[in-house]
Amino acid sequence: MVEEILLIDVTTVIKASQAITSELVLHSLIETLLRISMEHTGAQRAILILLRANEPRIEGEAVCAHNKVEVVLRDAVVTPADLPQFAFDRVLRAREPVVLDDASADSSYSEDEYVRRRGPRSVLCLPIVQTGLIGILYLENQLTPRVFTPDRVALLELLASQAAISLENARLYTDLHREYRERKRAEEELRRSEEKFRLREEFLREAQRLTLTGGFVWLISTDEIRWSQQLYRMFEFNPTMLVTLKLIGSRVHPEDQALLGDMLERARNEAADFEYEHRLLMPDGSVKYVHLVAHATRDGNGRLEYIGAAQDVTQSRVAQDALSTARSEFARVARVTSLGALTASIAHEVNQPLSGIITNANTCLRMLATDPPNIDGARDTARRAIRDVNRASDVITRLRALFTKNGTASEAVDLNEAAREVIALSLSELQRGRVILRSELAEDLPPVRGDRVQLQQVILNLLLNAADAMSGIEDRPRQLLIKTEREVDEGDRVRLAVQDTGTGFGPSGVERLFDAFYTTKSGGMGIGLSISRSIVESHRGRLGAIQNEGPGATFWFSIPHGGTS
Amino acid sequence: MSRDAPVVFIVDDDVSVRESLGPLIRCEGWQTEVFASAREFLARPRLVAASCLVLDVTLPDLDGLELQRLIGVERLDMPIIFITGHGDVPMTVRAMKAGALEFLTKPLDTEVLLSAIRLAIERSQTALTQGAQMRALRARYMSLTSREREVIALVVRGHLNKEIGGKLGISEITVKAHRGKLMRKMNATSLAELVTMAGKLQAAEVGEE
Numbered sequence: 084m085v086e087e088i089l090l091i092d093v094t095t096v097i098k099a100s101q102a103i104t105s106e107l108v109l110h111s112l113i114e115t116l117l118r119i120s121m122e123h124t125g126a127q128r129a130i131l132i133l134l135r136a137n138e139p140r141i142e143g144e145a146v147c148a149h150n151k152v153e154v155v156l157r158d159a160v161v162t163p164a165d166l167p168q169f170a171f172d173r174v175l176r177a178r179e180p181v182v183l184d185d186a187s188a189d190s191s192y193s194e195d196e197y198v199r200r201r202g203p204r205s206v207l208c209l210p211i212v213q214t215g216l217i218g219i220l221y222l223e224n225q226l227t228p229r230v231f232t233p234d235r236v237a238l239l240e241l242l243a244s245q246a247a248i249s250l251e252n253a254r255l256y257t258d259l260h261r262e263y264r265e266r267k268r269a270e271e272e273l274r275r276s277e278e279k280f281r282l283r284e285e286f287l288r289e290a291q292r293l294t295l296t297g298g299f300v301w302l303i304s305t306d307e308i309r310w311s312q313q314l315y316r317m318f319e320f321n322p323t324m325l326v327t328l329k330l331i332g333s334r335v336h337p338e339d340q341a342l343l344g345d346m347l348e349r350a351r352n353e354a355a356d357f358e359y360e361h362r363l364l365m366p367d368g369s370v371k372y373v374h375l376v377a378h379a380t381r382d383g384n385g386r387l388e389y390i391g392a393a394q395d396v397t398q399s400r401v402a403q404d405a406l407s408t409a410r411s412e413f414a415r416v417a418r419v420t421s422l423g424a425l426t427a428s429i430a431h432e433v434n435q436p437l438s439g440i441i442t443n444a445n446t447c448l449r450m451l452a453t454d455p456p457n458i459d460g461a462r463d464t465a466r467r468a469i470r471d472v473n474r475a476s477d478v479i480t481r482l483r484a485l486f487t488k489n490g491t492a493s494e495a496v497d498l499n500e501a502a503r504e505v506i507a508l509s510l511s512e513l514q515r516g517r518v519i520l521r522s523e524l525a526e527d528l529p530p531v532r533g534d535r536v537q538l539q540q541v542i543l544n545l546l547l548n549a550a551d552a553m554s555g556i557e558d559r560p561r562q563l564l565i566k567t568e569r570e571v572d573e574g575d576r577v578r579l580a581v582q583d584t585g586t587g588f589g590p591s592g593v594e595r596l597f598d599a600f601y602t603t604k605s606g607g608m609g610i611g612l613s614i615s616r617s618i619v620e621s622h623r624g625r626l627g628a629i630q631n632e633g634p635g636a637t638f639w640f641s642i643p644h645g646g647t648s
Numbered sequence: 649m650s651r652d653a654p655v656v657f658i659v660d661d662d663v664s665v666r667e668s669l670g671p672l673i674r675c676e677g678w679q680t681e682v683f684a685s686a687r688e689f690l691a692r693p694r695l696v697a698a699s700c701l702v703l704d705v706t707l708p709d710l711d712g713l714e715l716q717r718l719i720g721v722e723r724l725d726m727p728i729i730f731i732t733g734h735g736d737v738p739m740t741v742r743a744m745k746a747g748a749l750e751f752l753t754k755p756l757d758t759e760v761l762l763s764a765i766r767l768a769i770e771r772s773q774t775a776l777t778q779g780a781q782m783r784a785l786r787a788r789y790m791s792l793t794s795r796e797r798e799v800i801a802l803v804v805r806g807h808l809n810k811e812i813g814g815k816l817g818i819s820e821i822t823v824k825a826h827r828g829k830l831m832r833k834m835n836a837t838s839l840a841e842l843v844t845m846a847g848k849l850q851a852a853e854v855g856e857e
Contacts, residue, residue, distance in 0.1 A: 430733070434733045434753075434754040434755055435662040435664050435665055435733055435754065436664045437754070437755040438662075438664065438665050438668070438733075438754035438755035438756050439662075439663075439664025439665055439667070439668040440664075440668075440755070441755045441756065441757075441758065442665070442668035442669060442672050442755075442756060442758060443668045443671075445672060445758040446668065446671045446672040446675060446758075449672070449675045450671075450675060453675075460671060463671070464668075464671055467664075467667055467668060468668075470664075471664045471668070474664060
């Protein structure tokens, strides 16, 4: 093919031109251009250089070996080892083709490194121009001089101008394609992150649905409230409704309105995290229990807002109530059982001497009824009867001693700390009774000496009594205040008071209140207060109670502090 | 109060009960022996005379029901009357099943206790009489020769003299002679009486096994 003299006809030009223009993909175009250039000019080697940001780079190289054109795509800087430097420079500068008939024979090029080392004969270096130089096509033949005849050069120039357009197009196309890919990737990323976000939201919604938990945001200054869908479902409101405190209030159980009021007031004033439990009265008359947890925070403008979650805990509450009922039933049974065991033991202790008394009395009668009467025997028997009576009375004394016996531990007890622990223990019990607990614990309370556990039993007893006293109250809030203070009048005493808004005890009750077995409670044992009093008294303290000015009663005890043991 | 009077044993750890029961029971003409624990009572040699045991259920060392088990059921000659400060149903059932005559709770009703003791003594006497008869019967049986015992075993099963002779390899006349002798030795006036005696002996043997 190389040795053949090629006839350049219009058909060839058109075919080549079509081949070039049909290529839009840059590397295919490079390959096609190189191949056609080789095939139609009898060149043995060809290089395509393109200017990328004004820097010439070799994009492809074609060589003829074993009658076949092989094209290699390259990406390299142009070096003097690639082509004659002078020809390259001239084309770059003048943008005119350089055609050499026999480079190796011309002494003026013998200085060139490439010519000296590789010895090219025919050389053609052609600019590719399209509103400026965009590339250079270099062709050579190392065996034959005068390969690049004027008509071949003309053909190549024609192809080169065509190639210039195609190259530009291809570049544009590549750029476009890159841009398109980038945009596509960006879109994909966006889509993926949107999907992730959507999934997360869906997950959150699903989690809310599954856990029967709804989220809310409450901006205090404007009372603006936003609810999650689940919360609408829980309250059974239409999701299009505007949530207001009034709307919420309309669902809250009438008995829990006071609790709600207390919660709202505290939330407004304290700007602190809070946790509440209250009931909802649904339109169908059913009751739901809602557990509320809110976190105090500030919005962008520094305004107080609460972000929280409300959970429908009806199921667990119902189970808890059942458990609680079972537990109190169990406690009652246990109490009756222990009382029963106690009764049996008391009965046995008393029955022995009683049996003796009856038998002795009977024997005595029998001895007196004999003829003659056995006076001595009767006298002995009567003496034994008297001894047995004394014995029975001793048993009673011993029993009393047993009940009042106490081995009291003595340690420094912080009544505030003791009270806090008791409050923590009984809080759920109090909340269950819908009791609103408030505590006012004096800061500078000196410790008392005594038995911490026993004193806590007294506090617990007072708290639970107060809650019990309020269990039937529906017309007013069930408020419980636990208060500690130093008694200023009698400086060396510390006082703890528990104030309720319950039924109170009436003036006649106060006197008998602390007697064992006296109770105003239907289910009570009445043993609590009398034991409490004996515990307080063993701490050299006093236990008392007063009727409040308003509804309810206040129970208190005071214990000397410092220097006491 | 004669020395042959029935004996009422009293075992109770409570001094009031213990000391009041003695005089009452002695007033009724019975002898009493009083113990404060089950072990003290067990240390006493067995008495062969009409007697009964008034036993407290709750005792310090060994409780009444344990003691009842140790004494054993064959002591028909010493019925047990349980007394307790706090009896419950299962305890009562256990005691009665184990052969107790009565289960009384303190404080004791004097008349109920005394009539229970009276019944117990009666039972004791009956048991003693039966025991004595049984011993006599056994002694008579023991006086028989081995040949006579062979003959009596076949006689009470209803075999004829001829059959007995055949089985034992002796003549009918010899059988007749053995038979006459054993009837005299056993103090039996009829074949029916002899059969009853053999039945009693056999029952006692089975009972002892």
